[in-house]
Amino acid sequence: METISILPPELIRMVIAVIIIISFLFLNAIMMGYAERKIAGHVQRRPGPMEVGSHGILQMIVDGVKLVGKELLIPFNVDRTLFRVAPLLSFTPVILPLLVIPFSEKLQARDLNLGLIFIVTMGSVNVMALLVGGWGSNNKYSMFGAMRAVAQSIAYEIPILLSLLAVVLMCNTFSLKEIVAAQQNIWFVFLQPVAFLIYVVAGLAETNRNPFDLPEAESELTAGFHTEYSGMGFSLFFIGEYTNMFIVASVATVLFLGGWHGPHLPYGEYLGVVWFFLKVYLLLFLMIMVRWTYPRVRFDQLLNFAWKYLVPFSLVNLLITAVLVKL
Amino acid sequence: MGEENKSSSIRPDLDAYAAYLKSESCRPVVEQGREYGEGPLLRIKLVDTIMKLCQANSLWPMTFGIACCAIEMMGTGMARFDISRYGSEVFRPSPRQSDLMIVAGTVNKKLAPVLLTLYEQMPSPKWVIALGNCAISGGPFKVKENYNIIEGADKLIPVDVYVPGCPPRPEGLIEGILKVQEKITGIRHPIPQNRHPKSPLKKIKGLRVK
Numbered sequence: 065m066e067t068i069s070i071l072p073p074e075l076i077r078m079v080i081a082v083i084i085i086i087s088f089l090f091l092n093a094i095m096m097g098y099a100e101r102k103i104a105g106h107v108q109r110r111p112g113p114m115e116v117g118s119h120g121i122l123q124m125i126v127d128g129v130k131l132v133g134k135e136l137l138i139p140f141n142v143d144r145t146l147f148r149v150a151p152l153l154s155f156t157p158v159i160l161p162l163l164v165i166p167f168s169e170k171l172q173a174r175d176l177n178l179g180l181i182f183i184v185t186m187g188s189v190n191v192m193a194l195l196v197g198g199w200g201s202n203n204k205y206s207m208f209g210a211m212r213a214v215a216q217s218i219a220y221e222i223p224i225l226l227s228l229l230a231v232v233l234m235c236n237t238f239s240l241k242e243i244v245a246a247q248q249n250i251w252f253v254f255l256q257p258v259a260f261l262i263y264v265v266a267g268l269a270e271t272n273r274n275p276f277d278l279p280e281a282e283s284e285l286t287a288g289f290h291t292e293y294s295g296m297g298f299s300l301f302f303i304g305e306y307t308n309m310f311i312v313a314s315v316a317t318v319l320f321l322g323g324w325h326g327p328h329l330p331y332g333e334y335l336g337v338v339w340f341f342l343k344v345y346l347l348l349f350l351m352i353m354v355r356w357t358y359p360r361v362r363f364d365q366l367l368n369f370a371w372k373y374l375v376p377f378s379l380v381n382l383l384i385t386a387v388l389v390k391l
Numbered sequence: 392m393g394e395e396n397k398s399s400s401i402r403p404d405l406d407a408y409a410a411y412l413k414s415e416s417c418r419p420v421v422e423q424g425r426e427y428g429e430g431p432l433l434r435i436k437l438v439d440t441i442m443k444l445c446q447a448n449s450l451w452p453m454t455f456g457i458a459c460c461a462i463e464m465m466g467t468g469m470a471r472f473d474i475s476r477y478g479s480e481v482f483r484p485s486p487r488q489s490d491l492m493i494v495a496g497t498v499n500k501k502l503a504p505v506l507l508t509l510y511e512q513m514p515s516p517k518w519v520i521a522l523g524n525c526a527i528s529g530g531p532f533k534v535k536e537n538y539n540i541i542e543g544a545d546k547l548i549p550v551d552v553y554v555p556g557c558p559p560r561p562e563g564l565i566e567g568i569l570k571v572q573e574k575i576t577g578i579r580h581p582i583p584q585n586r587h588p589k590s591p592l593k594k595i596k597g598l599r600v601k
């Protein structure tokens with residue numbers, strides 16, 4: 065393994081990459097929030113945000129500024145440290161996975177040879193944030209939300225890992241760049257359709273999106289784990305959630321949809337990023353459509369679905385893949 | 392609107408609390424030309440203006456339907472009327488994340504502490520709309536025999552805008568929200584709004600429509 069260099073040229077490159085990624089996070093949250101509200105509107109046959117800016121494009125910026133200006137309430141009975149740490153814990157770890165995702169052949173902050181494992185690990189830290197926030201709030205609704213988040217995440221982490229492993233078995237590497245390079249001729253979604261489906265469903269659950277948004281079920285749990293958060297605390301959770309969606313979609317793109325591959329473009333090694341983002345945002349569009357079309361599942365249904373169907377199916381899929389690869 | 396409530400007491404245990412909430416010192420809204428409390432160290436006019444514009448255009452209401460008026464409030468969020476055009480369709484279930492309390496229905500003595508708690512739990516700046524006759528003055532329930540009605544939400548919490556009707560039409564609620572926007576910023580359409588299709592009546596010649 066290469067030694068991680070901390071000398072100036074590499075250091076400067078990393079600093080620039082981190083800055084770009086952080087600004088991208090906010091941009092992504094703004095775009096996704098706007099898209100979500102607009103698509104929700106059109107699904108329900110109403111225009112959605114319309115008056116703030118042309119067709120409401122400034123709406124999310126206005127909301128963001130307003131949230132900054134809201135009073136930051138810390139309720140009387142909470143655990144102060146945990147209560148303050150939780151939003152940061154949900155927001156910070158989502159930056160790291162973006163460092164190893166190959167946006168195009170040359171646009172990648174760092175190509176770890178254990179990139180996939182790194183991403184999955186960082187994805188689990190988010191659940192910690194929900195647990196800490198729910199526990200620290202000292203509120204029954206938050207507590208229920210946090211507990212649900214943990215149970216759900218444990219259940220769905222397994223099918224995610226198993227379905228990703230099937231791909232890893234096929235190309236024999238954890239490095240995301242090499243996985244994409246292996247899809248030069250055929251995307252893995254055609255070779256591993258079952259794994260792809262399992263990953264997308266489990267990914268929806270992993271990011272707490274409807275129909276699996278039980279940790280923040282509005283009809284039962286007020287606002288779930290972030291019931292007590294106001295202003296920026298709430299919006300950090302919210303940015304974290306959208307970034308997690310982006311990460312899940314981009315992992316799906318990297319592993320199954322051929323990453324930066326697409327019809328030839330000039331300067332392909334950089335402009336491959338266009339295809340990458342196209343695929344990612346198509347997946348995100350799908351996630352939003354699912355959210356506004358389907359009702360929420362019950363909690364026992366959620367767990368049954370994971371343990372009774374997703375896990376066995378992904379195990380069998382993994383087994384078949386292993387046998388076929390060995391042959 | 393029924394007769395005057397003889398005893399001005401709402402509920403013995405809540406009286407002092409409600410009085411405190413309505414007193415000036417507790418009033419979080421920075422009204423025009425008048426500011427309460429110490430305020431920020433440095434006050435820049437431009438920043439204030441921008442802040443107010445943003446607050447006016449993203450009023451997130453709380454999911455808090457009390458009685459029949461709540462049905463009209465839901466109707467306002469749905470297709471035909473759609474308050475999301477003004478950016479206030481984000482009905483937050485938790486008071487901690489909402490800016491606007493729409494008191495949509497009858498407030499009785501049993502609900503009074505709940506209303507006060509919810510209002511207290513909202514982080515400032517916050518605004519209140521009293522929707523419907525019940526929330527304004529007790530409405531049809533204010534009769535001699537009725538012992539538990541509170542004649543208007545403004546007996547408990549400071550109300551910014553009153554929307555009359557039993558129930559008011561969704562257009563009324565939208566107008567109420569526009570009035571809150573006007574109250575925050577001081578001008579009617581803070582961000583150039585109203586690109587609505589022109590009234591079809593305009594096409595008829597000789598008819599004067601504004």
Ligand code: SF4
Pocket residue numbers: 458459460461495496497522523524525526530531556557558559
């Ligand atoms: S004002 Fe009329 S419609 Fe509204 S809550 Fe009272 S009785 Fe119901």
